[in-house]
Amino acid sequence: MPDQTPLQLLIVDDQQGIRQLCAAIGGRLGLECAQLESAEAALAQMTNRAAELILADLQAGKGSGLELLAEVKRRWPLTEVAVMSAYGSRDSALQAMRLGAYDFVVKPFRVEEFQLVLERMMEKARLVRENKLLRSRLRGRAGLPVQACTDLEELERLTVQRVIEQVGGDKEEAQRLLGISRATLYRKIKRYGIGKAAQETEQGMAEAGRRTEEMSRN
Numbered sequence: 001m002p003d004q005t006p007l008q009l010l011i012v013d014d015q016q017g018i019r020q021l022c023a024a025i026g027g028r029l030g031l032e033c034a035q036l037e038s039a040e041a042a043l044a045q046m047t048n049r050a051a052e053l054i055l056a057d058l059q060a061g062k063g064s065g066l067e068l069l070a071e072v073k074r075r076w077p078l079t080e081v082a083v084m085s086a087y088g089s090r091d092s093a094l095q096a097m098r099l100g101a102y103d104f105v106v107k108p109f110r111v112e113e114f115q116l117v118l119e120r121m122m123e124k125a126r127l128v129r130e131n132k133l134l135r136s137r138l139r140g141r142a143g144l145p146v147q148a149c150t151d152l153e154e155l156e157r158l159t160v161q162r163v164i165e166q167v168g169g170d171k172e173e174a175q176r177l178l179g180i181s182r183a184t185l186y187r188k189i190k191r192y193g194i195g196k197a198a199q200e201t202e203q204g205m206a207e208a209g210r211r212t213e214e215m216s217r218n
Contacts, residue, residue: 006032007125008051009118012042012060012068013084018107022055025115029122039068050076052125053118055105058085058092066096073100078128080121084109130180131155157192160185164194 009031011022016035023033031053036042039060045051054072056065065083072079083096086107093104102124103117160178167173175185189195 006030007053007122007129008032008034008049009053009055010034010036010042010045010051012036012039012054012056012065014038014057014060018057018084022114025111026118029115029118031118031122039064042068043071046072046076046079050079052079052128053121054079054081056081056083058083058087066092066099069096069099069101080125082117082121127156131159156188157194160188160192161194164189169195 007030009022009026011019011026011033013019013022014037019035019037023035026033034045034051036045039056042054042056042060054068056068058065060068065085069081069083072081077100080102081100082103082105083092083101084105084107085092096104102121105114105117160174163177164171164174167177171182171185175182178185180188
C-alpha cells in the first residue's frame with residue numbers, strides 16, 4: 001500500500017504571524033507542520049528527521065534562508081525548499097533558484113497563490129516518496145537498477161514499464177508488485193504512454209498483414 005504518512009513541512013521564519021499563517025494553510029492541505037525561528041534550528045530538526053518540504057524566509061533568524069537552502073540541498077537533495085522574502089529582488093530570486101529552490105515567494109502573498117506553490121511542492125515530494133517505495137519493492141525482484149536517479153519522472157516511467165513487461169502485461173500482478181492501486185497504475189500507464197508504442201507496432205503489423213492478404217487475392 002502507498003505510504004499514507006503526512007508529508008512534513010518546516011516553516012522557518014522569525015515572524016510568528018507568518019509561521020502561523022503558513023502552518024494553517026499547510027495543515028489545511030494535510031501537511032504535518034513544524035514552526036521554527038531560525039535556519040540553525042531548522043538544520044537541527046532536519047538532522048533528527050529530514051522533512052520533505054521547507055519554507056524559509058530569506059532572513060531566517062540565525063543564518064539566512066539561502067544558507068539554509070544550500071546546506072539542505074547538499075545534505076538532503078530531495079527535500080524541496082521554497083524561499084520567502086518581503087524584500088524580493090531579482091538577484092535574490094535568481095540566486096535562490098541557482099541553489100536549487102523550488103520557488104521564490106514574495107511577502108505579503110495571496111493565500112491562493114501560496115497554496116498553489118505548496119500543492120506543487122507536495123506533488124513533487126509525493127513522487128519522491130513513491131519512487132523510494134518502488135525501488136525498495138523492486139530491489140532484487142524486478143531487475144531494475146536502483147542507483148540514484150535525479151530524473152524522478154523518468155525513473156518512475158522505467159519502473160512501471162519494466163514491471164509490466166516482466167509480468168507479461170498482467171495489470172493485477174503489476175499493481176501488486178508496485179504496491180499501488182489499480183486506478184493509480186492506469187493513471188501512470190496513461191501519463192507515460194506505456195505500452196503505446198508496442199500497441200501501435202502490433203496494429204501496424206496487423207494492417208500490413210491485411211494489405212498483403214488483399215494483394216494476394218487480387
